[in-house]
Amino acid sequence: MNMLNIWFIMKREFGGYFATPVAYVFIIIFLLLAGFSTFYVGNFFARGEADLYPFFSLHPWLYILLIPAISMRLWAEERKSGSIELLMTLPVSVFEAVLGKFFAAWAFTGLALILNFPLWITVNYLGNPDNGVIFTGFVGSFLMAGGFLAIGSCVSASTKNQVVAFVLSLIVSLIFVLAGYGIVLDFFSSWAPQPLVDAISSFSFLTHFDAISKGVIDLRDILYFAALIAIWLFANALIVNARKAD
Amino acid sequence: MNKQLLSKTGLILAVILFIAFIIVVNGNFKSARVDLTEDKLYTLSEGTLNILSSLQQPITLRFYYSEQVAQALPSLKAYAQRVQELLMEYQRASGGMIQVKIINPKPFSDHEQRAKQYGLQSIPIEGEADPLFFGVAGTNILDGLESIRFFQPEMEDVLEYDLTRLIYQLSDVERKNVAVMSSLPIDGEDYDPLKGQLDTEGGAKPWAVMGKLREMFNVSVLPEDIRRIPSSVDLLMVVHPKELPDQTLYAIDQYVLQGGKLITFVDPYAEIDVPEKDPDNPMAAMVANRSSNMPELLSNWGVERNPSDVVADRKTARQVDFGAQSNNQPIEYVLWNALTQENMNSDQRITSKLRKINVATAGHFKILDDATTEITPLLSSSDEAMLVDKRVVQFRNDPVALLTKYERGTISYPLAVRIEGQARTAFPDGAQGDNRTIIKMPDHLDEAKSGIDVIAIADVDLLDDRFWVIMQDFYGEDLAFNTSNNIDFIHNAIEELTGAEGLISVRARTGFTRPFVRVEALQREAERLYRAKERELENKLQQTRQRIARMQVERSGAGAEIMTPEQQKEIAEFRAIADRTELELRAVKGNLRKDIDQLETLVKFINIGLIPIVVAILALITGWLRVRKRTRGRFQS
Numbered sequence: 001m002n003m004l005n006i007w008f009i010m011k012r013e014f015g016g017y018f019a020t021p022v023a024y025v026f027i028i029i030f031l032l033l034a035g036f037s038t039f040y041v042g043n044f045f046a047r048g049e050a051d052l053y054p055f056f057s058l059h060p061w062l063y064i065l066l067i068p069a070i071s072m073r074l075w076a077e078e079r080k081s082g083s084i085e086l087l088m089t090l091p092v093s094v095f096e097a098v099l100g101k102f103f104a105a106w107a108f109t110g111l112a113l114i115l116n117f118p119l120w121i122t123v124n125y126l127g128n129p130d131n132g133v134i135f136t137g138f139v140g141s142f143l144m145a146g147g148f149l150a151i152g153s154c155v156s157a158s159t160k161n162q163v164v165a166f167v168l169s170l171i172v173s174l175i176f177v178l179a180g181y182g183i184v185l186d187f188f189s190s191w192a193p194q195p196l197v198d199a200i201s202s203f204s205f206l207t208h209f210d211a212i213s214k215g216v217i218d219l220r221d222i223l224y225f226a227a228l229i230a231i232w233l234f235a236n237a238l239i240v241n242a243r244k245a246d
Numbered sequence: 247m248n249k250q251l252l253s254k255t256g257l258i259l260a261v262i263l264f265i266a267f268i269i270v271v272n273g274n275f276k277s278a279r280v281d282l283t284e285d286k287l288y289t290l291s292e293g294t295l296n297i298l299s300s301l302q303q304p305i306t307l308r309f310y311y312s313e314q315v316a317q318a319l320p321s322l323k324a325y326a327q328r329v330q331e332l333l334m335e336y337q338r339a340s341g342g343m344i345q346v347k348i349i350n351p352k353p354f355s356d357h358e359q360r361a362k363q364y365g366l367q368s369i370p371i372e373g374e375a376d377p378l379f380f381g382v383a384g385t386n387i388l389d390g391l392e393s394i395r396f397f398q399p400e401m402e403d404v405l406e407y408d409l410t411r412l413i414y415q416l417s418d419v420e421r422k423n424v425a426v427m428s429s430l431p432i433d434g435e436d437y438d439p440l441k442g443q444l445d446t447e448g449g450a451k452p453w454a455v456m457g458k459l460r461e462m463f464n465v466s467v468l469p470e471d472i473r474r475i476p477s478s479v480d481l482l483m484v485v486h487p488k489e490l491p492d493q494t495l496y497a498i499d500q501y502v503l504q505g506g507k508l509i510t511f512v513d514p515y516a517e518i519d520v521p522e523k524d525p526d527n528p529m530a531a532m533v534a535n536r537s538s539n540m541p542e543l544l545s546n547w548g549v550e551r552n553p554s555d556v557v558a559d560r561k562t563a564r565q566v567d568f569g570a571q572s573n574n575q576p577i578e579y580v581l582w583n584a585l586t587q588e589n590m591n592s593d594q595r596i597t598s599k600l601r602k603i604n605v606a607t608a609g610h611f612k613i614l615d616d617a618t619t620e621i622t623p624l625l626s627s628s629d630e631a632m633l634v635d636k637r638v639v640q641f642r643n644d645p646v647a648l649l650t651k652y653e654r655g656t657i658s659y660p661l662a663v664r665i666e667g668q669a670r671t672a673f674p675d676g677a678q679g680d681n682r683t684i685i686k687m688p689d690h691l692d693e694a695k696s697g698i699d700v701i702a703i704a705d706v707d708l709l710d711d712r713f714w715v716i717m718q719d720f721y722g723e724d725l726a727f728n729t730s731n732n733i734d735f736i737h738n739a740i741e742e743l744t745g746a747e748g749l750i751s752v753r754a755r756t757g758f759t760r761p762f763v764r765v766e767a768l769q770r771e772a773e774r775l776y777r778a779k780e781r782e783l784e785n786k787l788q789q790t791r792q793r794i795a796r797m798q799v800e801r802s803g804a805g806a807e808i809m810t811p812e813q814q815k816e817i818a819e820f821r822a823i824a825d826r827t828e829l830e831l832r833a834v835k836g837n838l839r840k841d842i843d844q845l846e847t848l849v850k851f852i853n854i855g856l857i858p859i860v861v862a863i864l865a866l867i868t869g870w871l872r873v874r875k876r877t878r879g880r881f882q883s
Contacts, residue, residue, distance in 0.1 A: 018868070021865055021869065024861055024862065024864070024865035027858075027861050028858040028861050028862060031854075031857050031858045031861070032854060032855075032858055035850075035853050035854030035855075036854060038853070039850050039853065039854065045846050045849065045850070048761055048762045048765065049760060049761065049762075050760040050761065050762055050763075051760065115857050115861070116853075116857075118852050118853050118856060118857060119853050122849055122852065122853055125764065126762040126763070126764050126765060126849075127760050127761055127762045127763050127764065128760055128763065129760055130283055130284040130285075130760070131284070132282035132283050132284055133282070133283055133284075135282060136282050197317070201317070201323070202268060202269075202272050203268065207323075207324055210324060211324065214283075214288075215281065215282050215283035215287065215288070216279050216280070216281050216282065216283070216288045217279060217280045217282060218275075218278070218279040219271075219275045219278035219279060220271050220272055220275050220278075220279075223267075223271045223275070224268060224271065227264055227267050227268060227271075228264075230264075231260055231261065231263075231264040234256075234257075234260050235257055235260065238253040238256055238257055239253070241253060242253045
């Protein structure tokens with residue numbers, strides 16, 4: 001795998017986002033929603049606590065809605081317009097293309113996340129927060145965004161229709177958030193062995209995100225998100241490869 | 247083999263690999279983590295490590311956790327994992343002295359039976375047939391048993407403290423003997439410590455502080471007319487000494503000179519000392535003495551507790567809602583103070599790591615010029631405090647007036663002091679006993695053997711439940727949630743004085759809230775600016791209304807049907823004044839929250855609107871630049 005190729009694709013893709021107003025609109029919607037939910041759903045000001053709990057606790061639900069909107073066009077658009085053929089003629093491997101596109105989308109999400117920095121300044125202005133906890137909150141949120149993006153990227157590769165990609169990604173993401181919740185586990189525990197049920201519950205985004213955003217970066221949580229991203233991107237590459245052969 | 251088949255096989259293999267990887271990772275790598283919290287909330291503290299390394303005998307911790315039942319409760323599952331990992335951390339750090347057994351008590355099994363015998367609590371979970379066990383029972387080789395009946399997720403902050411305390415209680419350290427003497431029913435009325443319950447129905451319960459002391463020490467209660475403090479007592483706690491007989495004061499004096507440790511709580515106005523109401527004489531309750539002091543002893547030790555003043559401190563004042571008295575809004579009550587780290591002595595182990603101590607109508611100490619002892623303040627007011635005569639509170643407590651008349655001072659008053667060093671007896675000739683005989687102990691000391699060590703605190707109310715703890719009923723058991731470090735302060739003081747290694751450094755880790763200090767400051771400033779004005783206007787309004795009423799009464803008394811034009815004019819003028827004042831008053835009330843509301847609006851705008859607007863402008867600029875570049879390119883071509 002050639003890192004330079006990945007970097008090249010990533011740069012091209014990242015720049016591509018800002019070629020159309022879509023990226024700006026996405027960032028604006030993300031910031032507005034994050035702000036509104038923090039202040040009006042999470043009651044940030046009335047709570048009077050110098051932490052970012054109301055902000056981070058709603059991120060999984062924000063991402064479920066917004067990340068499929070970013071990821072849906074990653075491959076579906078290319079396939080529909082046929083530009084995928086052009087991409088495949090370039091001297092880059094499928095894996096490099098998948099990674100490049102993914103990193104571009106991830107960096108873009110990271111940018112949107114970082115643009116929430118006034119909240120960090122605000123909370124430091126109003127009180128004396130535990131900045132270590134806030135830092136891990138951002139790390140956890142960024143990793144979780146990566147997980148959602150990897151799912152979305154893979155789903156996008158399997159269809160030409162962006163709307164279908166959006167809906168499918170949303171459903172799969174929802175499953176990954178809800179895994180660990182009673183309903184999902186009950187379904188499995190009726191027939192699956194206990195270790196598998198345990199494993200499924202440990203697949204929930206929420207479990208790992210909550211753990212990180214408490215202020216502790218655990219190797220297991222990092223490895224979880226890393227492995228999750230890896231498996232979805234691997235599947236993504238396999239699908240692109242298979243479709244290329246069509 | 248075609249490519250599609252290959253990719254399908256690859257995908258299935260990858261999924262299996264992924265699941266296996268997650269399972270393996272979750273089972274291992276348990277202590278590979280970085281704790282980035284400011285107070286290292288998730289790392290074993292030095293105090294815990296010290297206690298673990300000094301263990302002399304093995305301890306077994308049985309962690310009972312009904313795993314299947316907990317499946318329905320994801321947040322509890324995460325907490326259970328944290329508890330389990332922390333227990334493992336204890337095992338690892340104890341060098342083999344602690345053994346952790348993880349037990350999943352199946353219904354009707356021996357394990358379940360055993361868990362119940364250990365006193366663990368099982369909780370019924372909605373939708374689940376079996377109850378949930380989630381507690382720990384610790385045993386040592388001497389059949390000692392201590393348990394945490396159920397791990398409350400809300401008490402995650404103090405998890406390490408609770409576990410370390412359990413281990414400490416099981417270790418073979420000798421428990422110190424603490425004796426308590428009080429004029430208040432601190433240990434409840436007719437409370438039988440052996441039975442752990444009240445002898446009579448409806449009697450007062452022991453204060454929560456007693457339960458907390460019993461967790462760590464052997465606690466006994468001494469009568470107020472005692473002639474001698476037993477030498478087995480390691481530490482004496484004298485709470486609210488009201489008119490102690492001379493013989494008791496003499497006993498305390500000699501106990502301290504002999505090297506006994508003392509903590510005393512002497513209050514100019516103890517709110518908790520509520521006098522009994524006498525229906526025939528309602529004034530009796532008002533004038534009842536609610537102060538306590540030991541002037542004879544304290545002055546000999548080099549300090550004096552001023553008998554008449556209480557400390558008012560705006561900087562540390564707590565927000566209290568006095569109902570109609572404060573317009574049903576919480577206002578700063580300058581006599582109730584939440585002391586912060588700024589008010590605590592950071593050089594003393596007792597107070598160095600505490601965060602918040604609540605006191606109420608506290609007094610203060612004056613260090614005497616001729617003191618032979620060394621006196622170190624432990625708790626002090628801010629340097630903006632002022633003194634208020636306690637009669638102001640006793641006869642007509644008006645929190646709004648206190649606030650409006652508040653004048654910022656320049657002195658910081660010591661609220662709790664540690665007294666060490668040489669001191670002489672206050673009773674060189676012995677003391678008068680019950681039957682007017684003079685008592686002089688055979689081993690009477692005129693001077694301390696090797697220096698005294700006393701802590702004096704000018705507030706009793708900090709021991710009162712409502713200032714440091716919230717009790718909740720949890721399946722028939724009283725659960726205590728600390729709201730401040732008051733009890734930690736007492737525990738630390740006892741451990742420090744008695745030389746017990748104890749849990750001082752573990753206790754310091756208990757975290758509390760991090761409030762919006764700036765909003766609180768704004769609120770303080772607004773109150774300062776507007777409360778006086780508000781009061782002035784209210785008085786004016788009331789006077790005007792009274793004048794109008796009086797004029798109307800005079801008119802009807804005079805029997806005149808119709809008012810003279812002068813009278814009409816006068817009433818109209820007064821009405822106009824009343825209306826104007828009311829309007830002004832409303833504006834002033836509105837102003838109380840004005841700055842905070844403005845800040846809220848600003849903060850909302852910056853966090854919701856500002857960056858999106860900047861991004862939108864940026865988008866427009868780049869869009870315009872692009873269009874311009876394109877058109878120029880076209881033009882040039």
